[in-house]
Amino acid sequence: MSEEKNELLAEISEVLETVVNRRVELRTDMNIVNDLGLDSIAVMNFCMALEDKFDISIPLHDMASVVTVDDLAKTIQALRSNA
Amino acid sequence: MSIFGKFAALSARYDRLKQSGADPFSVKFDDILSSVEGVVRGKKTLLFGTNNYLGLTFDEVAMEMSADAIRHHGTGTTGSRIANGSYKVHAELERELADFYRRKHCMVFSTGYQANLGMISTLVGKDDHLFLDADSHASIYDGSRLGHAPVVRFRHNNPDDLAKRLRRLADQPGDKLIVVEGIYSMLGDTAPLKEFVDVKREYGAYLMVDEAHSMGVLGRDGRGLAEREGVEDDVDFVVGTFSKSLASVGGFCVSSLEGFEILRLASRPYMFTASLPPSIMSSTISALKTLRREPERRTKLTANSRRFYNGLRGAGFNVGPECTPIVAVIIDNPDIAVAFWKRLLEEGMYLNLALPPATPNASAFLRSSVSAAHSDEHIDFAIALMTRIGREFGLLPNETNVCPFPVSAERLGATAATARALPTAVGAGAGMA
Numbered sequence: 315m316s317e318e319k320n321e322l323l324a325e326i327s328e329v330l331e332t333v334v335n336r337r338v339e340l341r342t343d344m345n346i347v348n349d350l351g352l353d354s355i356a357v358m359n360f361c362m363a364l365e366d367k368f369d370i371s372i373p374l375h376d377m378a379s380v381v382t383v384d385d386l387a388k389t390i391q392a393l394r395s396n397a
Numbered sequence: 398m399s400i401f402g403k404f405a406a407l408s409a410r411y412d413r414l415k416q417s418g419a420d421p422f423s424v425k426f427d428d429i430l431s432s433v434e435g436v437v438r439g440k441k442t443l444l445f446g447t448n449n450y451l452g453l454t455f456d457e458v459a460m461e462m463s464a465d466a467i468r469h470h471g472t473g474t475t476g477s478r479i480a481n482g483s484y485k486v487h488a489e490l491e492r493e494l495a496d497f498y499r500r501k502h503c504m505v506f507s508t509g510y511q512a513n514l515g516m517i518s519t520l521v522g523k524d525d526h527l528f529l530d531a532d533s534h535a536s537i538y539d540g541s542r543l544g545h546a547p548v549v550r551f552r553h554n555n556p557d558d559l560a561k562r563l564r565r566l567a568d569q570p571g572d573k574l575i576v577v578e579g580i581y582s583m584l585g586d587t588a589p590l591k592e593f594v595d596v597k598r599e600y601g602a603y604l605m606v607d608e609a610h611s612m613g614v615l616g617r618d619g620r621g622l623a624e625r626e627g628v629e630d631d632v633d634f635v636v637g638t639f640s641k642s643l644a645s646v647g648g649f650c651v652s653s654l655e656g657f658e659i660l661r662l663a664s665r666p667y668m669f670t671a672s673l674p675p676s677i678m679s680s681t682i683s684a685l686k687t688l689r690r691e692p693e694r695r696t697k698l699t700a701n702s703r704r705f706y707n708g709l710r711g712a713g714f715n716v717g718p719e720c721t722p723i724v725a726v727i728i729d730n731p732d733i734a735v736a737f738w739k740r741l742l743e744e745g746m747y748l749n750l751a752l753p754p755a756t757p758n759a760s761a762f763l764r765s766s767v768s769a770a771h772s773d774e775h776i777d778f779a780i781a782l783m784t785r786i787g788r789e790f791g792l793l794p795n796e797t798n799v800c801p802f803p804v805s806a807e808r809l810g811a812t813a814a815t816a817r818a819l820p821t822a823v824g825a826g827a828g829m830a
Contacts, residue, residue: 355754362531362550371565373526373547 322387329363342384370394414752417732419739421750431455432644432770437742443775445765446749450722451613451687451694452770453644459683466679473674479662486678493682494649497689498620498635502657505649505678507670509609509638510536512648515666516605516636517576518544525571528559528602530578530588537576537607543666546574553581556592563600573602579611579622583751583762585723587611590622594631605634613642613688614722619695643684645677698722698769701776705767708780713793725751726763726783733790734761740786746779 327340333356346352352360361377364370364386370393380386401408414420427436432452433444453459466486474481491503506512517540521527527546529537532553541548549566552558563573575597577588590606597604608621616624619642623632633654639647661667673681688694706720717725728734731752738750741763751762763783767776787793 353754358531358550362552365549365562365565369565371549371562373549374541375547 319387322390323383325367326364326383326386326390329367330360333360333363340383342382342387344383345381346383346386347381364390368394414735417735417739419735419750421735421738421752424742424747429454433768433775435747437747440745442742442745442747443779444747445767445771445779446747447768448610448641448766449644449768449770450610450642450698450766451644451684452768453642453684453687456644456680456684456687458687459644459680462683463676463680466675470675472676474672476671477668478672479668481672483672484675484678486675486682487672490673490678490682491649493685495651497685498651499629500635500651501653503649503651504657504660504664504667505647505673506667507647507673509636509640509648510539511666511670512636512638512650513537513607514540514543515664516634516650516660517541517574518666519660519664520544520603520605520634521546521572521574523547526566526569526573528562528573528575530554530576532581532583533576534578534582534607534609537578554586554588556589556596559593560596560599563596563602567600573600574605575602576605576607579606579608579615580721580723582610582723583756583764584717584725585610585721586717586719587615587622587721590626590628590632594628597631603633604631605636606632607636609636609638609641610721610723612637613695614698617692619688619692639677639681639684642688643681645681645684647673647677647681694769698767701769701771701773702767704773705765705771705776705780708776709783712780712784712787714783714787722767724765724767726765728761728763728792731759731761733792734763737786737790737792738763740789741782744782744786746782 323340323342327338330338330340330350334352338350344350346357357377358374361372361374365372368390370390372389372393376389380389424437427439429435430441432449432454435442435444470484470486474484478487487505491505495501495503506515513534513536517527517537521544523545525546527541527544527548529541529548529550530553531550549562551562559575566573575593577590577593580587594604606621606623608623611621613619615622618624620629621635623629623635634650634652636650637648639645702722702724703720706716706724709724709726710716715727717723717727728737734750734752738748741748749764751764753759753761756762784793788795
């Protein structure tokens with residue numbers, strides 16, 4: 315995995331920890347809802363925190379198509395490059 | 398696995414709740430005696446969870462008008478307005494509401510939920526953007542899901558946070574619609590509407606205010622938060638409901654924007670559902686006239702709210718950040734809240750129980766709504782009862798002058814600004830009001 319991607323994952327982990335208030339070990343193949351135990355409200359709050367971390371806009375329907383951590387990383391990368 | 402297997406976790410939670418001997422989701426009233434009294438398990442029970450703000454459900458004139466409408470126009474319209482046509486009373490109700498709000502246009506919906514569904518899903522399309530307060534009511538979230546506009550959430554009651562999110566999309570084409578509520582249904586806090594209006598103007602967005610809980614409650618003439626804050630000209634759309642201050646069922650949207658009427662042929666939750674029966678519309682018109690003619694009801698409601706809010710706060714309860722007719726007691730431990738709620742019902746007081754995940758920060762709310770029809774004795778009974786049970790459960794000290802939860806409005810407001818969203822579609826209070 316590229317260094318850039320590792321850095322992005324670390325940043326995502328950091329944001330997630332502020333939302334769930336616990337330590338999280340992220341892997342790219344993790345399922346955000348099932349493996350991380352986020353309910354629908356937590357996912358929306360996670361989304362809002364990611365928007366602020368990366369200064370991007372992630373409309374909720376974009377988040378709906380995100381299943382794994384890898385999907386999320388790709389979505390963020392795409393939104394950042396468009397910004 | 399059955400088709401209901403996906404609800405296993407929800408079922409398990411509900412079973413646990415029922416095993417505790419309390420089932421706040423299926424309370425059965427043997428009878429309803431007045432706007433503020435009912436009978437539960439044979440016991441006369443004081444109602445503090447009805448949203449019946451002006452106490453008009455048993456208004457003599459409204460009941461007579463309703464009965465008369467049935468006798469003259471039948472029990473139902475048996476279809477939608479685009480298919481079955483409109484009755485005179487549809488137009489009359491829309492005219493009365495437009496006149497009350499001093500707006501050019503009004504559309505009436507079959508429920509308040511559908512008013513939000515119908516307006517939000519239709520006003521913005523796939524090339525627009527929709528901005529929702531994180532603590533929005535379920536009907537607002539559901540409207541956003543029915544429509545095609547990208548949805549951006551901002552932190553509850555936080556105009557700066559909204560501005561930041563609008564700025565990120567400032568270069569995007571399309572219209573932008575901001576939706577906030579006059580009074581939020583769980584904690585009873587109001588939106589900082591003047592500040593939201595500043596943001597709306599800066600970014601050229603449209604603003605919709607859901608005055609469901611503030612109609613008949615706030616403002617000199619009862620038009621809600623926008624009237625109280627003096628910003629009605631900057632509110633493009635007001636949505637509201639008939640099922641609270643107006644004591645029936647149904648919803649509406651008013652606006653003065655040119656072109657509004659085309660929504661009657663575009664808003665699916667308006668077009669493809671049966672319209673309100675004449676009896677409902679007749680009592681609603683009567684209630685609206687009473688709302689306008691008898692401002693003393695609002696005065697009494699405000700006084701009642703203050704008496705109840707200050708009474709509970711003075712007893713040491715952790716209450717919501719603002720005094721409105723929605724008075725929420727916040728209890729950290731949901732199990733205690735369930736037991737507390739059950740005891741209240743056994744002792745003759747009914748209110749709403751809101752449980753996580755429908756509440757912020759994993760706490761539970763004992764959520765009351767005060768009515769103009771409550772007497773001082775009703776309110777004092779409720780304060781005394783809640784205080785006694787609060788002490789039994791160790792939530793309050795025996796000395797009433799010691800507050801175990803010293804929460805200032807500022808601190809609570811700050812918590813709310815960073816709190817998790819209130820009801821979307823799951824859990825206790827979701828869609829309750």
